[in-house]
Amino acid sequence: MKNPFSLLRKNVGVDLGTANSLVYLSGRGIVINEPTTVAVNNKTGKVVAVGTEAKNMLGRTPLHITVVRPLLGGVISDFEMAQEMLRQFLRQLANNGPFNYYQNAVIGVPSDLTEVERKSVEDAILGAGVSKAYVIESAVAAALGARLPVTEPVANMIIDIGGGTTEVAIISMGGAVTIKSVKVAGDKFNEDIIKFVKDEFHLAIGEPTAEELKIELGSAVVLSDKLEMLVRGRDLATGLPKEILLKDAHIRSAIGKSLKVIVDAIKDVVEVSPPELVGDLLQRGIHLCGGGSLLRGIDDLISKELAATVTVVDDPLTCVARGTGLAVENLEEYSQILDNPLKPREIKL
Ligand SMILES: Nc1ncnc2c1ncn2[C@@H]1O[C@H](COP(=O)(O)OP(=O)(O)OP(=O)(O)O)[C@@H](O)[C@H]1O
Ligand SMILES: [Mg+2]
Known part of the structure; x- marks a missing residue:
């Protein structure tokens, strides 16, 4: 039985x-x-x-x-x-x-x-x-979650900006043809914000406050609406609680270097990819997912730097x-993709 x-x-x-x-x-x-x-x-x-x-x-x-x-x-x-x-x-x-x-x-x-x-x-x-x-x-x-045609012989670029890593991948025929992963993503943005507030305002803030600042004020490009938020922390000189007003421009300068690392990683992947794949990418556009893709204007920044169309996928936090x-x-349909991923090309830069 x-x-x-x-x-x-x-x-x-x-x-x-x-x-x-x-x-x-x-x-x-x-x-x-x-x-x-x-x-x-x-x-x-x-x-x-x-x-x-x-x-x-x-x-x-x-x-x-x-x-x-x-x-x-x-x-x-x-x-x-x-x-x-x-x-x-x-x-x-x-x-x-x-x-x-x-x-x-x-x-x-x-x-x-x-x-x-x-x-x-x-x-x-x-x-x-x-x-x-x-x-x-x-x-x-x-890429599957974003409903990109991953098993076809065309190239799709997907960039997953998560908490710990940003993965920039060109996918074709079910595997990553070129991939680069950098340990700069949402967690690093929070660290940057903590450091900025400490260096510029001599104020100690915790990780949850940094996360709130990133979500409430964070942006990758100059915004048409100005944003600001009152933040409470510990004054490093007196040891006492203190409140300061932070603006979107502060958060932009705090995370600017990390954003550059991400943009450079994308450029590196494009540079080492075969020209015919790059043609596909420019035509098909670049897709962003992961929680970091919710940062205001990150699509505009990447679009400007790469001169390509950039789209944030629907519901980027659940895409993977x-x-x-x-x-x-659909295990049978995707059996080629599972268990035996194509070995990505190592990129040493
Ligand atoms: N609105 C938002 N603006 C900016 N960042 C956000 C926003 N919402 C979530 N995040 C950030 O997204 C990150 C989490 O994303 P995600 O869940 O995709 O990561 P993960 O898959 O757990 O990490 P990894 O893929 O690196 O292992 C956190 O750093 C979080 O702060
Ligand atoms: Mg992830």
Whole structure:
């Protein structure tokens, strides 16, 4: 007799990001979208909370609980924590159902992972109760999620500006033909803002304030409407709380250098790509995704610097997860893309 659970078994697509992790469940869509955060009890080594619940504990925990981010710059820096977080997410979805509740999983991985790192991602998902794991280059998943014709012999450029990394990829025939990844993205913008406020105003602000400033005032080009926000921090000279008024121009100068790193990475990829692919790109346009693509005017900046049409995809924060979902719902159609991504050309610059 067939395994009575086999009809109930589900497929999942997973985007394990530096800032946010998403799970797509077959037949349902994106069912988990939470920060990549884990709270752990140092005394017992046990995970006490994951995702939003863990992030909400930041700064409010007793001494024996630490809140950690198990990914750094797009790669797993704390394997056990990452695996436990995935396990808890998948278990929540399965309502604590049978261990082999999940049939197949497709998980996005950065294209520059080593074989060992890739295996560790696969092991993490297998350990979370999935029978078979496939990996997909996250740039390819992003292109799928953006509904670009990834398996056709035309070139598409997709730029994923996430929390830890910006990946600039040219995709053709199901793989990344050229790819460059820089560890400059949303997290770095926040660091830049903290440093700017410290250097220019002698004020110490925390990461959540920097994130708020980036979202409320941040822009890559001069805006027609001026924006400003009152910010509270600790005066570095007196040690006392102080309030200052920050404007969009301040945030633009804080993140300017990092934006240049991203623009230069895009130019590098275009420069080393075969001329016929570059022709495709200029004709087909450049697509932006990832949370960083929500920065005001980043599309205009890239468009001006590259002299190409630039579009931010719909719902850029879920693009990779939707791509892994499409892949897991159509495993046969995309079998060429999965498990065996084309080796991207190394670009040493
Ligand atoms: N409106 C916004 N403006 C600017 N940045 C934003 C906005 N909304 C979200 N972000 C930034 O987007 C980043 C998260 O994006 P995303 O979820 O795509 O990253 P990730 O996939 O977790 O990271 P990575 O792909 O690098 O592993 C964070 O740094 C966040 O601050
Ligand atoms: Mg990402």
